[in-house]
Amino acid sequence: MSARTEEPELPSNGLGYQPRIPSPKPLGYTSTPGPDTLEIRLEFGGGLHLLFSQQPRHTIHVPRHVPSSSPPKPSDMRYLIRWLKGNLLSEREEMFGEGDGVRPGILVLINDADWELEGELEYELRDRDEVVFISTLHGG
Amino acid sequence: MSGPSTVKTDAESTPERPLSLDEYERYGRQMIMPGWGLPGQLRLKQARVAVVGAGGLGCPVLQYLAGTGVGTIEIFDHDLVSKSNLHRQILHTTERIGMSKAVSASLAMQSLNPNVRVIPREEAIQPSTALARLRDSDIIIDCTDRPMTRYLLNDAAVRLGKPLVSGAAISSAGQWAVYGGSAKGQKRACYRCLWPALLPGAAGRCEDVGVWGVVTGMVGTGMASEVIKLLLGNEDPNPLLHIFHLGGVPLVRTIKMKPPSPKCKACGPDATITDDLAEADYDEFCEAVLVDELTGEVVGAPGERVGAKDFASLIGKGDVIVVDTRPEIEYGIASIPHTLNIPLDRILSNPLEVPTRQEVIFLCRQGNDSQLAASALRAALTPDTPVSTGEALADGAGAPAAAVPRVRDVRGGLRAWARDVDPSFPLY
Ligand SMILES: [Zn+2]
Numbered sequence: 001m002s003a004r005t006e007e008p009e010l011p012s013n014g015l016g017y018q019p020r021i022p023s024p025k026p027l028g029y030t031s032t033p034g035p036d037t038l039e040i041r042l043e044f045g046g047g048l049h050l051l052f053s054q055q056p057r058h059t060i061h062v063p064r065h066v067p068s069s070s071p072p073k074p075s076d077m078r079y080l081i082r083w084l085k086g087n088l089l090s091e092r093e094e095m096f097g098e099g100d101g102v103r104p105g106i107l108v109l110i111n112d113a114d115w116e117l118e119g120e121l122e123y124e125l126r127d128r129d130e131v132v133f134i135s136t137l138h139g140g
Numbered sequence: 141m142s143g144p145s146t147v148k149t150d151a152e153s154t155p156e157r158p159l160s161l162d163e164y165e166r167y168g169r170q171m172i173m174p175g176w177g178l179p180g181q182l183r184l185k186q187a188r189v190a191v192v193g194a195g196g197l198g199c200p201v202l203q204y205l206a207g208t209g210v211g212t213i214e215i216f217d218h219d220l221v222s223k224s225n226l227h228r229q230i231l232h233t234t235e236r237i238g239m240s241k242a243v244s245a246s247l248a249m250q251s252l253n254p255n256v257r258v259i260p261r262e263e264a265i266q267p268s269t270a271l272a273r274l275r276d277s278d279i280i281i282d283c284t285d286r287p288m289t290r291y292l293l294n295d296a297a298v299r300l301g302k303p304l305v306s307g308a309a310i311s312s313a314g315q316w317a318v319y320g321g322s323a324k325g326q327k328r329a330c331y332r333c334l335w336p337a338l339l340p341g342a343a344g345r346c347e348d349v350g351v352w353g354v355v356t357g358m359v360g361t362g363m364a365s366e367v368i369k370l371l372l373g374n375e376d377p378n379p380l381l382h383i384f385h386l387g388g389v390p391l392v393r394t395i396k397m398k399p400p401s402p403k404c405k406a407c408g409p410d411a412t413i414t415d416d417l418a419e420a421d422y423d424e425f426c427e428a429v430l431v432d433e434l435t436g437e438v439v440g441a442p443g444e445r446v447g448a449k450d451f452a453s454l455i456g457k458g459d460v461i462v463v464d465t466r467p468e469i470e471y472g473i474a475s476i477p478h479t480l481n482i483p484l485d486r487i488l489s490n491p492l493e494v495p496t497r498q499e500v501i502f503l504c505r506q507g508n509d510s511q512l513a514a515s516a517l518r519a520a521l522t523p524d525t526p527v528s529t530g531e532a533l534a535d536g537a538g539a540p541a542a543a544v545p546r547v548r549d550v551r552g553g554l555r556a557w558a559r560d561v562d563p564s565f566p567l568y
Pocket residue numbers: 329330331332333334400401404405406407408
């Protein structure tokens with residue numbers, strides 16, 4: 001079995017988007033793993049990748065605690081969404097976020113479970129969590 | 141053929157032998173599996189399902205339901221078979237182009253398995269007819285491609301208390317799940333619980349965005365297996381949503397669905413949707429563009445659009461620039477000379493990137509995207525923008541037409557071009 005980093009050799013790359021030449025650097029954040037960061041794997045489906053530099057998958061490192069919170073508050077989904085808007089979102093913010101959360105019509109999964117089962121915005125992130133954002137599809 | 145000659149060989153079944161000999165032989169490979177057996181096969185035979193849509197998802201669903209021996213299969217589809225369907229709608233044939241999809245699919249199914257009863261209905265499910273048409277079915281299967289019908293079928297399934305197997309596929313991605321009804325006594329979330337609102341711009345259709353035939357095939361096959369599991373009484377105890385992505389690792393991601401939402405308009409305690417579905421509001425799920433009923437073309441304000449024949453006389457003129465808004469990959473398939481390719485998403489994110497002359501004309505495949513591009517550029521060029529305002533005011537009353545470029549788009553796009561101007565232009 002190949003690792004998940006491998007992309008198939010198809011003209012359209014099989015993912016429904018055109019790869020930009022060359023593969024763009026995700027905008028405005030430095031991916032620095034360290035003892036004070038959490039590694040979070042992100043995936044955007046159902047067309048949402050268009051809002052994130054046209055990349056369906058990202059691996060990011062976010063602070064383990066919400067910066068300048070005292071006492072130190074563990075990073076949660078609320079912080080992750082704020083972080084995404086500030087660091088990773090490359091297109092119109094109103095297409096993704098609404099208030100502290102995401103727009104209705106976007107399903108959020110934390111480790112393959114609907115985030116409503118995990119506490120939604122209050123869910124505390126853990127190292128190597130996988131968070132997936134998808135919107136519904138209609139074609140047939 | 142191995143039995144003694146005294147054994148009945150006709151198709152008649154008896155209480156002791158509830159299937160015909162043909163059926164025992166035909167279904168043997170599935171009946172011998174644990175959890176299936178003769179009782180399972182009889183459950184399939186007694187079942188009645190409604191499949192809405194005999195297209196990319198409907199074809200694999202119908203094919204496997206017929207093959208597996210679901211007793212009565214009703215097909216709703218008002219559309220006709222066209223050539224551009226055939227790469228994915230694999231029950232239809234080249235000979236049956238122009239035939240009703242419901243009838244074409246039923247022919248294929250009857251030749252696959254004459255033991256099942258297939259009822260083709262050449263009609264679309266409407267808010268006013270949904271409950272009456274779907275009442276007799278055990279399961280409702282949504283193989284449609286429009287958001288409005290998806291929500292309508294969900295609401296009908298909720299009102300009738302029947303499970304809905306709903307799937308969708310576009311480009312290289314798909315998803316499917318069982319919604320509504322209950323699993324082992326637990327109510328399942330309905331489609332609206334999970335997808336309470338439509339994301340603007342998310343309503344992509346296969347004819348605009350494209351789709352892999354194998355992707356509708358895999359999603360449809362997944363849907364058919366959910367239907368069979370439900371009929372056998374072997375459904376997943378915890379409702380699951382399957383998300384499929386060609387090129388994804390893993391290929392199919394299966395997630396636990398949340399329980400029904402207390403806020404749901406269809407199935408929640410304060411639901412506002414009643415049996416009177418004709419009164420329910422589905423407008424929010426319709427496409428935003430106005431389409432002419434007769435021509436199927438988008439309606440625009442007077443003077444904002446140009447017909448293909450008039451457009452032909454404008455190409456190549458020095459003061460006219462023609463911008464083709466299709467994706468690069470489509471422009472590479474076929475294009476008109478003297479046109480400039482700037483894909484729609486680039487125009488929308490920065491309309492002023494379009495080089496303007498006295499006149500700008502947008503062109504696309506069907507005349508929808510070009511209209512979006514034209515209105516984006518028009519908005520960006522409004523007299524408020526410093527450059528054009530200054531010139532327009534300085535030059536006085538007669539000048540604004542020259543200062544602000546005229547922006548139009550081609551009605552019917554390249555389809556109209558191929559029909560009215562150049563029949564040798566390859567339509568794809
Ligand atoms: Zn619901």
